[in-house]
Amino acid sequence: MTTCSAPGKVYLFGEHAVVYGEPAVPCAIERRARVTAEKRSDAGLRVNATDLSLDGFTVEYGDGDGPPNVDAPRSLVEDGMSYVEEAVTQARDAAGDPEAGFEVTIESDIPLGAGLGSSAAVTTALIDAATRELGTPLAPREIADRAFRAEYEVQDGQASRADTFCSAMGGAVRVEGDDCRTVDAAELPFVIGFDGGAGDTGQLVAGVRRLREEYGFAATTVESIGALVRSGERALADRDLSELGRLMDVNHGLLSALGVSSRTLDDMVWAAREGGALGAKLTGAGGGGCIVALDEGDGARTALSYAPACQEAFRAELATEGVRVEDP
């Protein structure tokens, strides 16, 4: 039995623009998915997921052809199980053991479907745990790559390398096209607000694409985000938290201009700022979901916890470690 964990992530800067080749800076956060894999004597796969949402679920796949025995809402299971299956496929492939079966237990304190990279964290931790269980541990970069391939399969080619790279490597990451690298960063006192909802990533990305194709100034706005990210990289290197906050505020406005904010996201951004955050922005695809703020004190979290739009507010420091083995 092997347990591994991997962190979720927020975008400090650059979501959406990254689709068009601009750099972005996602950061791993101290909210983790923990996955335990135990090799079975047969080729079956049994998945036990708790804390993935308010209700856990269990799915049992036989090694035959029958449908899995499911004890959870179907859509949630379909979403979650696709990642588990693809991660197991990657682990089997890496170990050269296509018949390996597993008992898998998943726990996560990353809100599901909130844009915090819960699927990447689960996929990454599972690949690490399963390959270790098969006696063929992989280097983190290889785990990142295989986790990306798993997400790529599940998401019909729409996966971002950044999510899985963040989960596998930890820290602050610079992504530009297919190139991901960790960058030196100070401690980043992130505070996250979650509105309990989620935007439709596909629709949001398509909306930005249409806007960008139709209007030169929207294409320019995407480029402005790229330029802002480059300023953000310098602020990160200088450990200048005030500057990072200021740039986060501007980044949020530019994302609003691209049409991907929402009433609840704006509400939370203002609550965090009024609570004393150095800056705040939506993180991820937008349309709902999470904001990330930078605050060394407790004001932003407190303000968020009182904001009607906010369902959950919590601290999540920069996670300097990526995927790692845990005590079971």
Added chain:
Amino acid sequence: MTTCSAPGKVYLFGEHAVVYGEPAVPCAIERRARVTAEKRSDAGLRVNATDLSLDGFTVEYGDGDGPPNVDAPRSLVEDGMSYVEEAVTQARDAAGDPEAGFEVTIESDIPLGAGLGSSAAVTTALIDAATRELGTPLAPREIADRAFRAEYEVQDGQASRADTFCSAMGGAVRVEGDDCRTVDAAELPFVIGFDGGAGDTGQLVAGVRRLREEYGFAATTVESIGALVRSGERALADRDLSELGRLMDVNHGLLSALGVSSRTLDDMVWAAREGGALGAKLTGAGGGGCIVALDEGDGARTALSYAPACQEAFRAELATEGVRVEDP
């Protein structure tokens, strides 16, 4: 006795960027200041202002050197009276009658200090009424020019030609640098939400200046607003209200990126959009004050009237007429 009225204005597109030579489109709105001027037999000036705020005020200037007799809070009077004095100076100058005295009565249904151009409307209407009273009526363009000079004096050289041009000429206006011209426009079903407050224009303009000087991407954001305005001009010519609304939404985001929105402005913008507006944005300097939405139905106004952030919500169609004579 002569009564003239002049409309207030909103910015359909382009505030702040206009400071850097980009075009902007302010529009006169059907909210007016009405000013009655009656020539006195002496050089005295007595001003009676009602409805300029919740409380009216009266100021009596003697023709001697003593301080005026004031019945109102001092700061409100100082603000309002400077415009009246400079407008009278312009009227005296235009008529070649430096000793002309007036009994002036001001009524306005434009909220004061809300960024809706109440001072420009009062100044414009007063210059028209006073010059007529002196038997030297001016053409609207000349009134616009003299009203600008009056505002320029009061505001220490920080006045915009657009406000007074809008009030004098009416309609939709294109301003670029010192060049103002009315442009052809469809009926524009504006809805306005006012949070009861006001930002500090000087600070907001200075904030944008600093941001623009410090960051290339902020300068680019200013240019993007200019490009958006040019798209807006085409939509205006095409009478494409949906397109205008869409561009207003983007314009609001770009203004947010420049740091001039506020929690209440964002609240009102979302309330208007959720109420069915085709688009919504802050209007004027920002930091508080008013938003303008485009809505043919009554949904946006209703939604705004229920929004906690909104103190006053009202319709204000495009005013096709500028300054004009009214029945007393």
